[in-house]
Amino acid sequence: MKYVRLLQELTREDLSSAGGKGANLGELVLAGMKVPQGFVLTVEGYRRCITNVHLPKINVYDLPTLEDVTSKIQMEIENVYLPDEVTIEVLKAYRRMGSPKVAVRSSATAEDLPSASFAGQQETYLNIQEESAVLDAIKKCWASLWAPRAVQYRSLQGFGDSEVALAVVIQEMAPHEVSGVVFTVNPLSNDSSELIINAAHGVGEALVQGEIIPDQWLVRRPDGAVLKFTPAPKNRQSPSPFIRTQRPVRGCLTSQQVRELACLCLRIEEHFNGVPQDIEWSYGLGEFYLLQSRPITTLKD
Template sequence: MKKYTRIRKKCWASLWSPRAIHYRANQGFEESGVALAVILQEMAPHEVSGVAFTVNPLAGEANELMINGAPGLGEAIVQGEIIPDQWLARKPDGAVLRFTPAPKPGQIPAVTAGYKRPLRGCLTSLQIRELAGYCLSIEKHFGGTPQDIEWSYGDGAFYFLQSRPITTLQ
């Protein structure tokens, strides 16, 4: 609790920095009307994180979901810093159609002679089915518009961090 008190005090103090005071003066804000809201949000568990598309954006296939995942935080996937495990799942049941594992450190990320793929990735087939079901429910909630969904998994449950329309479909 002391940590949060320090954070709130730092946020409140930031209202009175020279930069903030200068900004308010230039914008015509009254000092008496200055207010601040501090929101502290707990981070979702993230044993595995990733991105799911309710339509396969690479093939434009409306009957497939594409799910990307990797251990840990999903930021590295979103920023394109790593190659994640990738699943193509069938609509509407989420059955895995194809799995492409991420290359492990030191492996060449291409199918080459002698390259052995692991049997499964960072999620099980049952978890993929569960995730696909949630993603299709999110798509339905947004009127059937295909969605780009950021998710995490931890403590035995999926968490949904963000959903937006897929912008790369033609």
């Protein structure tokens, strides 16, 4: 197919076509990880459909002007006509998956690079089902490439708008009793003998976006032993200030699950040539699913 690639067909060599997220998902499949089935609408699809975007020279610090200009671009993209050859390939791949609920995720060519993290600059849409909704979500992902904060961030990082395009990952929703993020090196202390696991019940997007405070485990490398556990703050209070419960605080993962997840993530780091990784995952039906891996860009040299 010309515009669609299955995840298992991708490697890190496909960054320019599948974007950072798509290429790295292909690497996770190659590494033998359990990755939900899916495919990528490559940047060739974006360029086939989006041909006339022009961002005038503006001061990216002038937010009112930036928002005005980019909102018009985004509206045009969300209403763009999808040529039959693109639509046919996308829907064929979606039907082959069984038309399940999917995550539709942006995958920019200037994303998940060792030198800069564009994570969170473009949009993700979860629990999308039915063909028309998938096609609409794809266009919304394309439009998010031109959101004000994305345009501003690219400018500040020195990326010209002609250098970026957007692939879109369409991937079956993984079971998500628990979801979270692993940093294979402690980014808070820069300690390479420790890793950090953050986790919360349900879908992990709110955690990734920093909207909730998760349970957190400080874990020893390489054996996955828990060094410290910090539970998420609880909003619920005891019905009486005079009643104290003696039940121990437990997180949303057991110590054995923490150990298993740590070992999985260290295997991923090894696959990426020992480069410390920021890894998204979910857990359900008794198994861990790997959803994304990118280099940690906040570590000090």
